[in-house]
Amino acid sequence: MFEFKLIAECKTTGARAGEFITPHGVIKTPVFMPVGTLATVKAMSPRELVEINSQIILGNTYHLYLRPGNEIISKAGGLHEFMHWDKPILTDSGGFQVFSLARLQKITDENVMCRSHIDGSQLIMSPEWSMTTQGILGSDIAMCFDQCCEYPATHDKAEEAVRRTTLWAKRSKNFFMNNNDSSRQALFGIIQGSVYDDLRERSADEIINLDFPGYAIGGLSVGESHAAMYHSLELLNNIMPKDKPRYLMGVGYPLNLVEGIARGVDMFDCVLPTRNGRNATVFTSKGRLNMRGKIYAEDFSPLDDECDCYTCKNFTRAYLRHLAMTGEILGARLFSWHNLRFSIRIAEQAREAIINGTFPKFLEDFNAKFHDDNHSED
């Protein structure tokens, strides 16, 4: 269980194609993983997720601990049963909420004293709490409880996050090995270090020494430039073991996906497809479109004529804009549907290209075609 097989590697870039075996199925990499924080990928049913070939989705420890809570998840028989999803699930540890809900908490080496963003009640997050909750959730892949550093951060601040992340990784693994079912659940380590090379190297070294079945790169896509992100990925590509999956946390902007794959990343997750979908922005093979734009009012062409999704095969831009302008739920659904399929298809196409030995061309073509005025730095 949890074996990672490297199937092909690109000869000129760092891109890899592989398979990761889990209790709920084989994940073909590179893979894009839709985010379903609260036991639902917002606006999508599990049936639809299967239709767009979602191989694995995410859930969130912090959010699910608050609602519905461990007792109900436990009674339901775990997260898979609870939400009727029988493919793999990866649960984030709550570490990201230490970052995103930072104002509501006090962090020490021991734990994170936090206030619920829902009702202000106190809860204490720790590696042990996270492992316990992820054990109850029963995800295929659990994540270490880490500290994600804000950007920009001083070297000292970033170093503290690295130190604490290692400390917590040790506690996470120790507790996990003694209490969780490691035959049914894999625990991934998380590398921090912000944009500092020495810290990234140190964090990678410390986390890899703890020996996990997979490694995640955290603390990126938090505001740094794409160039800085790519630099860190290149650095880590040379350090991380080839026989383990690499997961770039929180990344899903289309250009970042292909560039991440080119730098040896196997797994991605991101809220962007669903969040932007709900806000009527879509990604297409030619770039990003804000579908609330008046210019689409009488545009009867599909969102993306190269896309194979339900939205693109059946609806016009004019109709989709109408749904967006009227705030109809179907608009949020159809945009999310497309964006997810678009992201998943990038990974599928990249995989195919890697296996066929044509990845460099795929990368070049994708970059040439995808236009976005707001991300022209790349």
Place this chain on the structure above:
RNA sequence: GGUGGAAUGGCCGAGUGGUCAAUGGCAACAGACUGUAAAUCUGUCGACGGGAGUCUACCAUGGUUCAAAUCCAUGUUCCACCA
């Protein structure tokens, strides 16, 4: 026919002598969103000008006043009630 009330920027609606080109909301237009406190948030929203500013504006016309969306007169339209 009588009595009372109301007319404000695309819409709704505040404002009752100067600090009003006029609060709010909606609509519209534009933008943002990367391990989800997000079906959310931000900006613009009379015209011209880079700007200082100028012009046109609160039903119409006339008037009072240094000054009117705000006061007065007449008219028009609408609403309510009574016949």
